[in-house]
Amino acid sequence: MTRLRVLTLNAALGALDYAPREGVSAPPGTIVRVPLGPREIIGVVWEADLLPVKPVEDAKLRKINGAFDAPPLPERLRRLCEWTARYYYAPLSSVVRMAMPSPSALSEKTLTEYRLTGEVPRRLTPQRQAALDLLAGRQGVVRELAGWAGVSDAVIRGLVKAGVIEPVEAPADVVPPLPDPAFAPADLAPGQAAASARMTEAVTARRFEPFLLHGVTGSGKTETYLESVAAALESGGQALILLPEIALTEPLERRIEARFGVRPVSWHSDLRQSERRSAWRAIAKGEARLTVGARSALFLPYPNLRCIVVDEAHETSFKQEDGVLYHARDVAVMRGKLESVPVVLATATPPLEARVQAEKGTYSELTLPSRYGGASLPTIEAVDLREHVPPAQNFLSQPLVEAVGERIERGEQSLLFLNRRGYAPLTLCRHCGTRIECPNCSAWLVEHRLTRRLMCHHCGLAEPVPETCPECGEADTLVPCGPGVERIAEEAARRFPEARIALATSDTIGSPARARAFVDSVERGDVDILIGTQLITKGYHFPDLTLVGVVDADLALQGGDLRAGERTFQQIVQVAGRAGRGAKPGHVIIQTHQPDAPVIEALVRADAEGFYAAEVEARREAAMPPFGRLAALILSGPDESNVASAARMIGAAAPRSVDQFSVIGPAPAPLSLLRGRYRHRLLAHAARRVDLDEVLGRWLGNIDLPRDVRLTVDIDPYSFV
Ligand SMILES: Nc1ncnc2c1ncn2[C@@H]1O[C@H](COP(=O)(O)OP(=O)(O)OP(=O)(O)O)[C@@H](O)[C@H]1O
Numbered sequence: 001m002t003r004l005r006v007l008t009l010n011a012a013l014g015a016l017d018y019a020p021r022e023g024v025s026a027p028p029g030t031i032v033r034v035p036l037g038p039r040e041i042i043g044v045v046w047e048a049d050l051l052p053v054k055p056v057e058d059a060k061l062r063k064i065n066g067a068f069d070a071p072p073l074p075e076r077l078r079r080l081c082e083w084t085a086r087y088y089y090a091p092l093s094s095v096v097r098m099a100m101p102s103p104s105a106l107s108e109k110t111l112t113e114y115r116l117t118g119e120v121p122r123r124l125t126p127q128r129q130a131a132l133d134l135l136a137g138r139q140g141v142v143r144e145l146a147g148w149a150g151v152s153d154a155v156i157r158g159l160v161k162a163g164v165i166e167p168v169e170a171p172a173d174v175v176p177p178l179p180d181p182a183f184a185p186a187d188l189a190p191g192q193a194a195a196s197a198r199m200t201e202a203v204t205a206r207r208f209e210p211f212l213l214h215g216v217t218g219s220g221k222t223e224t225y226l227e228s229v230a231a232a233l234e235s236g237g238q239a240l241i242l243l244p245e246i247a248l249t250e251p252l253e254r255r256i257e258a259r260f261g262v263r264p265v266s267w268h269s270d271l272r273q274s275e276r277r278s279a280w281r282a283i284a285k286g287e288a289r290l291t292v293g294a295r296s297a298l299f300l301p302y303p304n305l306r307c308i309v310v311d312e313a314h315e316t317s318f319k320q321e322d323g324v325l326y327h328a329r330d331v332a333v334m335r336g337k338l339e340s341v342p343v344v345l346a347t348a349t350p351p352l353e354a355r356v357q358a359e360k361g362t363y364s365e366l367t368l369p370s371r372y373g374g375a376s377l378p379t380i381e382a383v384d385l386r387e388h389v390p391p392a393q394n395f396l397s398q399p400l401v402e403a404v405g406e407r408i409e410r411g412e413q414s415l416l417f418l419n420r421r422g423y424a425p426l427t428l429c430r431h432c433g434t435r436i437e438c439p440n441c442s443a444w445l446v447e448h449r450l451t452r453r454l455m456c457h458h459c460g461l462a463e464p465v466p467e468t469c470p471e472c473g474e475a476d477t478l479v480p481c482g483p484g485v486e487r488i489a490e491e492a493a494r495r496f497p498e499a500r501i502a503l504a505t506s507d508t509i510g511s512p513a514r515a516r517a518f519v520d521s522v523e524r525g526d527v528d529i530l531i532g533t534q535l536i537t538k539g540y541h542f543p544d545l546t547l548v549g550v551v552d553a554d555l556a557l558q559g560g561d562l563r564a565g566e567r568t569f570q571q572i573v574q575v576a577g578r579a580g581r582g583a584k585p586g587h588v589i590i591q592t593h594q595p596d597a598p599v600i601e602a603l604v605r606a607d608a609e610g611f612y613a614a615e616v617e618a619r620r621e622a623a624m625p626p627f628g629r630l631a632a633l634i635l636s637g638p639d640e641s642n643v644a645s646a647a648r649m650i651g652a653a654a655p656r657s658v659d660q661f662s663v664i665g666p667a668p669a670p671l672s673l674l675r676g677r678y679r680h681r682l683l684a685h686a687a688r689r690v691d692l693d694e695v696l697g698r699w700l701g702n703i704d705l706p707r708d709v710r711l712t713v714d715i716d717p718y719s720f721v
């Protein structure tokens with residue numbers, strides 16, 4: 001009897017066997033409906049030989065209920081999912097779930113969305129009036145409207161009944177407009193043209209080749225890779241551009257529109273349900289030709305992919321830190337290999353791992369050593385904060401303040417960078433010394449003045465700022481300590497009362513619409529001083545911005561993990577790269593307490609090569625990635641002693657006889673409490689030649705953990721907290 005092996009989307013269930021149903025064709029990749037007990041669940045038909053299961057007797061086999069009228073998951077994507085599951089030691093079901101759409105995208109049924117009718121009811125509660133104001137110009141399902149308006153679903157339903165909101169049918173299939181590769185081809189400078197030719201040739205030849213497009217900030221990497229995207233479109237195929245954050249989609253989509261005449265299909269967490277559904281379907285049918293997305297766009301079922309670009313390829317946000325812990329840059333290269341297409345890693349600050357690959361010749365490095373259009377790279381200066389001490393409760397040194405003042409006089413823009421949201425990272429009681437901590441995490445609460453809240457940046461807890469100390473009860477004793485961007489904005493406003501200041505963080509420009517308004521206002525020249533977090537350190541091109549001030553260069557060096565130096569270097573080169581991109585030259589001031597730290601000296605000398613050579617040597621000597629491999633094991637649970645004993649048990653079971661494999665720990669994690677769960681860590685270190693997947697399987701495969709303890713395996717970790 002023939003059987004169908006069906007991978008469920010539930011990791012605990014894994015794959016199950018079913019009998020086919022007459023008249024329903026279900027080759028591997030087909031998305032099917034199958035019975036499970038009294039329920040019906042979704043699964044994907046898989047090659048039986050690639051996915052072993054416990055055998056079921058023929059007699060017990062149930063038939064599948066049917067197949068969805070949706071394109072199948074392509075074979076190359078199935079192989080990518082298998083590779084990802086194996087490499088990252090994750091359940092295949094969890095990986096495949098990332099390739100799947102929401103259930104509503106699987107049917108052609110229309111989706112009902114709602115929008116304002118324009119009708120204004122006579123009697124309106126203030127709450128309803130406020131909700132209506134927030135919904136102007138919006139359309140979405142009830143749940144989305146409720147979210148935007150900050151009210152319950154019931155309130156929205158009530159407004160529908162009252163005729164204030166009306167239903168609209170959103171079609172399942174919307175064919176995206178076709179990008180035109182001949183719309184406005186760029187006139188590339190010779191260096192750009194040479195790099196582009198190499199990538200375009202690989203696109204046309206349909207050959208896998210990883211490219212490291214290494215161009216200084218402002219060298220025109222985007223124009224350069226868009227020409228290979230054009231080649232992919234010209235050949236009738238699809239192209240994918242991955243970005244590290246959704247805030248960057250806006251500037252890129254504008255440039256794509258200028259180049260190809262239309263905006264791309266975007267894929268990120270901010271999409272409406274109907275947009276997500278039609279994007280998935282258009283991508284799966286090959287109708288969406290150009291997709292710009294966050295890392296999750298990597299697992300979509302492109303049937304006809306010809307080119308993958310990973311822009312800002314050094315960004316650590318390509319590493320997913322929940323669910324399946326994968327690194328999108330590495331998975332992108334693997335997808336390119338399986339699809340036989342080139343993968344372009346574009347960056348001004350190649351990550352050390354990619355540099356090593358380029359040295360070995362595994363990646364082809366293409367360099368753009370100078371800025372486009374003759375602009376020069378900015379000059380960089382370090383200001384020693386021990387010498388130039390800002391006045392009490394201030395954080396900007398005299399040299400930086402003077403430099404900003406000069407820019408304002410000349411009508412130029414300045415950017416102050418501090419990678420810390422909120423007003424102050426710590427609130428302290430002057431009377432009893434209490435530091436206000438998160439009850440769920442081992443972390444301080446961060447004061448946000450804009451929203452008048454104390455917030456935990458780990459678990460999202462937000463509470464009003466108390467009037468009295470929660471510990472000793474004294475009034476007016478709580479003081480903010482240290483700066484966040486909001487506090488820098490306050491200081492800037494105090495020092496430059498006339499200046500127009502814009503605060504740019506995920507709190508203020510988090511959505512594409514708000515990012516758009518922000519870019520418009522800076523481009524119009526409505527802003528003198530931009531103050532922001534890492535969100536504005538890359539991707540933006542503001543020609544009148546000539547000064548960058550790094551408020552606290554020491555911040556990224558804290559924590560001291562494997563990549564702290566590299567992270568500092570990248571971050572400062574990126575933000576420095578926002579200065580002087582037009583005709584006027586740029587200058588960068590780095591405030592630091594450690595002007596002699598090798599990374600600061602390298603930045604001032606603009607000596608990337610020297611800095612990286614030393615870093616590579618240090619990693620090679622310690623056999624750290626990419627010369628060796630790491631796997632972090634994190635145990636967590638609500639009961640500390642259970643977590644600790646589970647961690648000890650895993651530590652005791654660690655393989656001892658594997659050559660060039662060792663385990664450090666267990667020990668309580670630096671972030672020992674997170675979202676109410678206690679955490680202990682172990683770190684496994686292995687030589688490259690060790691089959692880590694196999695060793696971990698033998699070690700962890702048979703361990704029985706207490707029910708309330710969870711084990712997370714993080715392969716090639718970026719986070720060590
Ligand atoms: N061939 C070209 N023709 C016209 N304009 C160009 C060309 N190449 C680059 N530019 C312009 O030069 C500016 C800098 O280019 P771009 O932003 O692509 O640099 P980048 O290398 O991506 O920089 P970063 O890494 O700093 O974001 C942009 O305004 C871009 O439109």
Ligand SMILES: [Zn+2]
Pocket residue numbers: 438439440441443456457458459460461675
């Ligand atoms: Zn918390």
